[in-house]
Amino acid sequence: xxxxxxxxxxxxxxxxxxxxxxxxxxxxxxxxxxxxxxxxxxxxxxxxxxxxxxxxxxxxxxxxxxxxxxxxxxxxxxxxxxxxxxxxxxxxxxxxxxxxxxxxxxxxxxxxxx
Amino acid sequence: xxxxxxxxxxxxxxxxxxxxxxxxxxxxxxxxxxxxxxxxxxxxxxxxxxxxxxxxxxxxxxxxxxxxxxxxxxxxxxxxxxxxxxxxxxxxxxxxxxxxxxxxxxxxx
Numbered sequence: 001x002x003x004x005x006x007x008x009x010x011x012x013x014x015x016x017x018x019x020x021x022x023x024x025x026x027x028x029x030x031x032x033x034x035x036x037x038x039x040x041x042x043x044x045x046x047x048x049x050x051x052x053x054x055x056x057x058x059x060x061x062x063x064x065x066x067x068x069x070x071x072x073x074x075x076x077x078x079x080x081x082x083x084x085x086x087x088x089x090x091x092x093x094x095x096x097x098x099x100x101x102x103x104x105x106x107x108x109x110x111x112x113x114x
Numbered sequence: 115x116x117x118x119x120x121x122x123x124x125x126x127x128x129x130x131x132x133x134x135x136x137x138x139x140x141x142x143x144x145x146x147x148x149x150x151x152x153x154x155x156x157x158x159x160x161x162x163x164x165x166x167x168x169x170x171x172x173x174x175x176x177x178x179x180x181x182x183x184x185x186x187x188x189x190x191x192x193x194x195x196x197x198x199x200x201x202x203x204x205x206x207x208x209x210x211x212x213x214x215x216x217x218x219x220x221x222x223x
Contacts, residue, residue, distance in 0.1 A: 033211075042118075042200055042213030043157075056210055089155055102147055102162035103202065103211060108155055 002026065004106035006092050012112045018080035021109045024073070025094030031055075032069055033103065034077050035091040043091055049075065050098050082113045116141040116205050118214035126220045127191050135186040135217045137201035145204040146177050147211070148186050152197045160186070160199075191221045 005024040013019050025032050030051050035043035046065065047057040052072040060067070064083070069075040079086055089108040095101035117140035127133055137146070148160040161168050161175040163184065168175055172191075177184040188195055198216040205212070 042202075042215050044213070045210055048210065091157065093157075100145060100164075102145075102159060104159065105149075105157040108157075110155065 004092055004094050004104055006090075006106035006109055008109055009107065010110050010112075012114065013082055015084055015113050016081040018078065019082055019111065020079075021077045021090050021092075021111075023075045023077070023092030023106060025075075025092070026104055029094035029096050029104075030072075031095045031098045031101070032075050033093040033095075034067055034075070035093065037089045037091055037108070039088070046077070048098070055098060079111075082111075084113050087111055087113045116143070116203060116212050118201060118203055118212050120199075120201060120214035120217050122217060123215070124218045124220075126222065129191060129193060129221055129223050131191050131221075132187070132189045133191060133219070135188070135199050135219075137184045137186070137203075137214055139182050139184075139201075139203045139212075142182070142206040143179060143203040144206050145211075146179075146184050147202045148175055148184070149200045149202065150195075150197050151200060151216070157200070188219075191219075193221045193223055195219060196221050 032049045034046045037043040046060045048055040049069045067077045091108045092106045093103045119138045145164045149157045163177045165179045172189045174187045202211045202213045
C-alpha cells in the first residue's frame with residue numbers, strides 16, 4: 001500500500017512569512033496527525049483529526065498555526081507568520097482509527113526559518 | 115500528560131554487538147510503538163506492541179504493561195541500525211501518542 005505522502009520535503013523561509021505543508025494519509029485511514037519535531041527531541045503532537053473533525057489541538061499555537069482536513073482525506077498545516085523557533089521537521093502520520101491502531105509516518109517537511 | 119523516559123540516551127556499539135533499549139512510562143497505556151528514525155529523518159515502524167513479546171529478524175521487543183516498561187533488543191547490530199529509536203505510548207485515558215526523548219544509536223564498523 002502507498003504510504004503517507006508529504007510535501008514539500010524542504011522549505012526555507014524568512015521570519016514573518018507564511019508557509020503551508022500538505023499531507024495525504026494512507027487510503028482508508030480515518031485518523032490524521034500533525035507532529036512537530038525540534039532537533040534533538042521527540043515528536044510533539046500539534047493536532048489530531050478524526051475524519052474531518054478535530055480531536056485534539058491543545059498544543060497547537062493557534063495564534064499562528066492552523067490546520068484543516070476539509071474532506072476527511074488530505075490535510076494542510078499552515079504557519080502565519082513564522083518565527084525562528086518554528087524551525088523543525090513537521091511530520092504527518094495516519095492510523096486506521098484513533099484507538100488500537102499503529103501510527104504510520106510520512107517523510108516529513110524540514111522547515112528552516114531565517 | 116504521561117511521562118515517557120528512554121534509556122540510555124546515547125549508545126555506541128561495535129558492529130556485531132547486542133544491545134537493549136528501555137522505555138519506561140508513568141501511566142497505564144493502551145498501546146506502545148517502537149520507531150527507528152534513520153539519519154534522513156524518516157520514522158519507521160518497528161513494533162506495535164501493547165503487551166507481550168514480538169520478534170522481527172534481529173530485533174525483538176517486550177512490553178510488560180503492568181510494570182510500565184518496554185524493551186527493544188537489537189542483536190548482531192549493523193551500521194544500518196544507526197539512528198534514533200523512539201518509543202511512543204497511548205494512554206488508557208486518551209488516544210494521543212506521547213513520544214519519549216529517544217535513544218541515539220551509533221554502530222561503528
